[in-house]
Amino acid sequence: MIKEGDKVLLVDSRGKKYLLTVRDDEFHTDLRIIKLGELIGMNFGESIKSHKDKEFKILKPRIVDFLAKMKRGPQTVHPKDAAQIVAYAGISPGDFIIEAGVGSGALTMFLANIVGKEGRIVSYEIREDFANLARKNLEWGGFGDRVEIKLKDIYEGIDEEDVDHIILDLPQPENVLEHALNSLKPGGFFVAYTPCANQVSRFYERLREYKEHFSRPKTIECLVREQEVKKNCFRPSTRMLAHTGYLTFLRKL
Ligand SMILES: C[S@@+](CC[C@H](N)C(=O)[O-])C[C@H]1O[C@@H](n2cnc3c(N)ncnc32)[C@H](O)[C@@H]1O
Numbered sequence: 001m002i003k004e005g006d007k008v009l010l011v012d013s014r015g016k017k018y019l020l021t022v023r024d025d026e027f028h029t030d031l032r033i034i035k036l037g038e039l040i041g042m043n044f045g046e047s048i049k050s051h052k053d054k055e056f057k058i059l060k061p062r063i064v065d066f067l068a069k070m071k072r073g074p075q076t077v078h079p080k081d082a083a084q085i086v087a088y089a090g091i092s093p094g095d096f097i098i099e100a101g102v103g104s105g106a107l108t109m110f111l112a113n114i115v116g117k118e119g120r121i122v123s124y125e126i127r128e129d130f131a132n133l134a135r136k137n138l139e140w141g142g143f144g145d146r147v148e149i150k151l152k153d154i155y156e157g158i159d160e161e162d163v164d165h166i167i168l169d170l171p172q173p174e175n176v177l178e179h180a181l182n183s184l185k186p187g188g189f190f191v192a193y194t195p196c197a198n199q200v201s202r203f204y205e206r207l208r209e210y211k212e213h214f215s216r217p218k219t220i221e222c223l224v225r226e227q228e229v230k231k232n233c234f235r236p237s238t239r240m241l242a243h244t245g246y247l248t249f250l251r252k253l
Helices: 063-069 079-089 106-115 128-141 173-183 197-210
Strands: 007-011 017-021 026-029 032-035 047-049 055-059 096-100 120-125 147-151 163-168 184-194 218-221 227-229 234-236 246-251
Touching: 017 026, 017 063, 063 106, 063 128, 079 106, 079 163, 079 184, 079 218, 079 246, 096 106, 106 120, 106 128, 120 128, 128 147, 163 173, 173 184, 173 197, 184 197, 197 246
Parallel strands: 096 120, 096 163, 120 147, 163 184
Antiparallel strands: 007 017, 007 055, 026 032, 047 055, 184 246, 218 246, 227 234
């Protein structure tokens, strides 16, 4: 049963989605006004009508909805890449992750959903405005219990030890290799997301100094090609998101 303070996803007849907090208030759309207080006591799967009789389906929002509706600052990691990070580094419930930089907190939110209530994420960020934005997004998504955002340059060091994964989305991940030696558990994963090929080359160059400490790296790029499925023509979409970034994975030995 829906309570005051719960998050709900309302979907109108055109498929437009609204992620809202239930409270005694009005929500205005182009299909007119919804009285949010009327949601209290209703169940997910039911429908509510605006005062002009337009129907909205009430759904429970999931991580994909929070990622789609969160406030954005700097460029976020796309879910297709976040999914590869989870799959290739074997991120699991209860894991302890160090992340940098937090940016808008999109990847943080994705990871926080995977590690669950038993897990922990400490996310380093050098910009106070981004740290505040990410904190707000994570609280709004209900992940504030397991994420700490630290205003600190990760190139200067990592304070935490016994870490399962270090996950980086910043310009020079090679500057974190030395710190990873002290904080990662043996077998722990180091993941670097970098948009440009020259960043990957520079990373490999520096990695030579650490080759006895890490497994051989693996670098991938993830391309997702959506399909148009129509009655008389089933084919790939003309447009696709071509390049986002490279993902480099290594493990501490
Ligand atoms: C592209 S954004 C990260 C986006 C984030 N992964 C997401 O999905 O929302 C890169 C962030 O790294 C931060 N950053 C850059 N260098 C850093 C450093 N040395 N230590 C901590 N944060 C850093 C930047 O301020 C920026 O917020």
